[in-house]
Amino acid sequence: MTVYFLCAVLLMIGLYCLVAKKNIVKKIIGIVIMEYAVNLYLITIGYKKGGVAPIIDKTTNAELLERFVDPLPQALVLTSIVIGLGVLALMVSMVIRLYEKHGTFDMSQISKLRG
Amino acid sequence: MNPVPLYVAIPLGAAFLIPVLGMWWKKSGEALATLSTLLLAVMAILAVGTPAMVHHMGGWTAPLGIALVSDGLTVLLLITINVIAFLCTVFSLKYMTAYTGLPKYYSLFMLMVAGMNGVVVSGDLFNLFVFLEIASVASYALVAFGVEADELEAGFKYMILGSVASVMILFAVGTVYAVTGTLNMADAAREISTRFGGAEMNPALLLAAAFFLMGFGLKAALVPFHAWLPDAHPSAPAPISAMLSGVVIKSLGVYAMCRVMFHVFGFASSSPSSVIIANAMITLSVLSIVVGGLMAIGQWDFKRLLAYSSIGQIGYVTLGLGVGARVLATGGTRSLAALAILGGLFHLINHAAFKSLLFLSSGAIQHATGTRDMKMLSGLGKRMPITAATTNLAALSISGVPPFSGFWSKLIIIVATIKAGHPAVAAVAIAMAFVTLAYYVKVQREIIFGPVRGRAESAKEVSAAMYVPLIILAIVCVGFGLLYPVWGSRILEPARDAVLNSAEYVKLVLG
Numbered sequence: 342m343t344v345y346f347l348c349a350v351l352l353m354i355g356l357y358c359l360v361a362k363k364n365i366v367k368k369i370i371g372i373v374i375m376e377y378a379v380n381l382y383l384i385t386i387g388y389k390k391g392g393v394a395p396i397i398d399k400t401t402n403a404e405l406l407e408r409f410v411d412p413l414p415q416a417l418v419l420t421s422i423v424i425g426l427g428v429l430a431l432m433v434s435m436v437i438r439l440y441e442k443h444g445t446f447d448m449s450q451i452s453k454l455r456g
Numbered sequence: 457m458n459p460v461p462l463y464v465a466i467p468l469g470a471a472f473l474i475p476v477l478g479m480w481w482k483k484s485g486e487a488l489a490t491l492s493t494l495l496l497a498v499m500a501i502l503a504v505g506t507p508a509m510v511h512h513m514g515g516w517t518a519p520l521g522i523a524l525v526s527d528g529l530t531v532l533l534l535i536t537i538n539v540i541a542f543l544c545t546v547f548s549l550k551y552m553t554a555y556t557g558l559p560k561y562y563s564l565f566m567l568m569v570a571g572m573n574g575v576v577v578s579g580d581l582f583n584l585f586v587f588l589e590i591a592s593v594a595s596y597a598l599v600a601f602g603v604e605a606d607e608l609e610a611g612f613k614y615m616i617l618g619s620v621a622s623v624m625i626l627f628a629v630g631t632v633y634a635v636t637g638t639l640n641m642a643d644a645a646r647e648i649s650t651r652f653g654g655a656e657m658n659p660a661l662l663l664a665a666a667f668f669l670m671g672f673g674l675k676a677a678l679v680p681f682h683a684w685l686p687d688a689h690p691s692a693p694a695p696i697s698a699m700l701s702g703v704v705i706k707s708l709g710v711y712a713m714c715r716v717m718f719h720v721f722g723f724a725s726s727s728p729s730s731v732i733i734a735n736a737m738i739t740l741s742v743l744s745i746v747v748g749g750l751m752a753i754g755q756w757d758f759k760r761l762l763a764y765s766s767i768g769q770i771g772y773v774t775l776g777l778g779v780g781a782r783v784l785a786t787g788g789t790r791s792l793a794a795l796a797i798l799g800g801l802f803h804l805i806n807h808a809a810f811k812s813l814l815f816l817s818s819g820a821i822q823h824a825t826g827t828r829d830m831k832m833l834s835g836l837g838k839r840m841p842i843t844a845a846t847t848n849l850a851a852l853s854i855s856g857v858p859p860f861s862g863f864w865s866k867l868i869i870i871v872a873t874i875k876a877g878h879p880a881v882a883a884v885a886i887a888m889a890f891v892t893l894a895y896y897v898k899v900q901r902e903i904i905f906g907p908v909r910g911r912a913e914s915a916k917e918v919s920a921a922m923y924v925p926l927i928i929l930a931i932v933c934v935g936f937g938l939l940y941p942v943w944g945s946r947i948l949e950p951a952r953d954a955v956l957n958s959a960e961y962v963k964l965v966l967g
Binding site: 376414435443453 | 586589593596597600604606608609610611612613615620622623626627629639687691
């Protein structure tokens with residue numbers, strides 16, 4: 342339970358960073374922290390104390406079956422990390438372009454669209 | 457052979473081939489994108505009336521493998537997405553010549569279509585998330601495609617908020633998995649209904665529902681999650697604005713919300729948790745209708761006005777679905793729930809037609825005059841008769857003037873809301889329908905009628921490649937309203953039944 346709570350705290354730290362910081366690079370760091378909080382959450386769902394890799398062979402018995410970890414959350418996290426990498430690359434490239442246009446990372450100076 | 461995987465495979469293959477062939481063949485984007493979207497649109501239209509089907513990826517049956525499902529709701533969305541994608545591609549052929557890097561544009565466009573088709577056919581929660589990300593990432597890049605200061609800023613805002621939405625959705629997917637032990641939507645639905653059917657849900661599930669509402673609400677730009685839309689939709693190139701407002705917010709936001717809420721969580725009668733979810737949907741819808749409508753009145757940028765109008769109209773769609781959900785959850789009659797859902801879905805497909813038409817028209821106007829500031833345009837009706845006529849028609853349709861399609865869908869939603877016992881909500885919906893009329897009258901008065909002034913003086917009608925898609929969409933707008941008996945029972949009613957009968961969905965996927 343505590344682990345899930347800490348994941349939620351990490352998520353909120355990321356959200357705070359995203360909302361409160363004006364620097365767009367720091368905003369991206371906030372997004373990354375949020376993504377990692379969710380990845381951590383997914384991993385903890387599949388965690389099992391004293392678990393073993395779920396590979397069925399001749400030596401597999403009922404006692405071993407009980408100790409198998411759920412491999413699915415790990416597969417999900419791998420996919421989600423790869424997606425996160427793609428989004429991060431796009432974000433950073435857009436920040437570089439924004440910096441070239443405005444000469445600043447400050448969102449309050451970049452922001453012109455409103456109303 | 458089962459055609460369902462092709463809806464993803466064709467655009468994905470085209471998205472890959474376009475930049476590769478583009479190294480030798482300059483027109484690869486135009487040719488392949490037009491061909492594949494035309495093929496997809498024809499396939500989607502031919503899918504009307506076919507029985508619902510499931511494709512098990514790699515031969516792994518339902519709860520184990522990934523299922524791709526095509527039922528009535530899917531077919532409705534597939535038609536909307538692919539027909540509008542085809543028309544936007546045709547419009548792009550001429551409009552996009554002002555930009556460079558066209559193979560990249562068409563490649564991203566096809567990726568976006570692949571992602572949306574994937575979201576619509578997916579029967580697996582995590583798979584839905586992956587396709588949602590494909591479509592979202594492609595659309596972030598497309599919004600910033602002009603790489604000028606405004607486009608980059610809008611694209612960046614869209615990307616930040618879109619990423620937050622994705623994080624929320626992934627969190628909710630993980631929570632559903634933790635509670636039910638499965639990612640297959642039908643299997644999760646069966647698990648939830650056997651464990652909590654009619655009773656209070658597990659708090660973890662309610663948290664997941666809240667995160668889903670937040671995530672899909674952000675993708676659908678429901679108020680208070682709408683801040684990115686008025687920047688992102690006007691800044692994108694016109695065909696992309698038409699895709700974003702016409703289908704992206706619907707397939708990634710409304711469809712996904714509808715599928716997850718109705719089919720995974722389910723609105724079992726007399727379940728207090730279902731009532732909470734339905735109330736949240738109605739509240740978000742009413743807020744969107746009011747804020748979107750009021751903000752649209754004050755806009756002088758044509759595309760920005762249309763973007764705010766999208767927020768309001770999406771509110772009508774989710775209002776229909778939310779009222780239907782609440783009727784189901786409070787144990788009302790099924791026929792009333794069916795009416796409300798029908799209204800919501802009808803408005804969804806209507807809005808796709810007329811908002812794409814309006815955005816494409818705004819693109820044609822911007823192409824001909826070089827501006828979208830309504831103060832600098834007047835009397836376009838005399839200079840650009842075809843574009844002006846289609847804009848007029850779409851404006852009449854969206855503001856709910858009978859006998860155009862927008863009138864009927866809003867009427868159904870409002871009647872269902874009154875019958876379901878929410879007169880105050882219905883009153884707001886009616887009042888805001890008049891506000892919609894008010895700001896579209898403003899559009900007509902400022903830019904179409906009146907003396908020829910400002911930039912309109914030198915404007916000329918756009919070429920056929922640009923006005924043919926406008927004419928087709930205008931015919932669709934009129935046809936939806938007048939020919940409802942012809943197409944309604946074939947497309948709309950199966951979709952309504954699919955939303956309503958979540959048990960049938962479970963039976964379809966799990967066999």
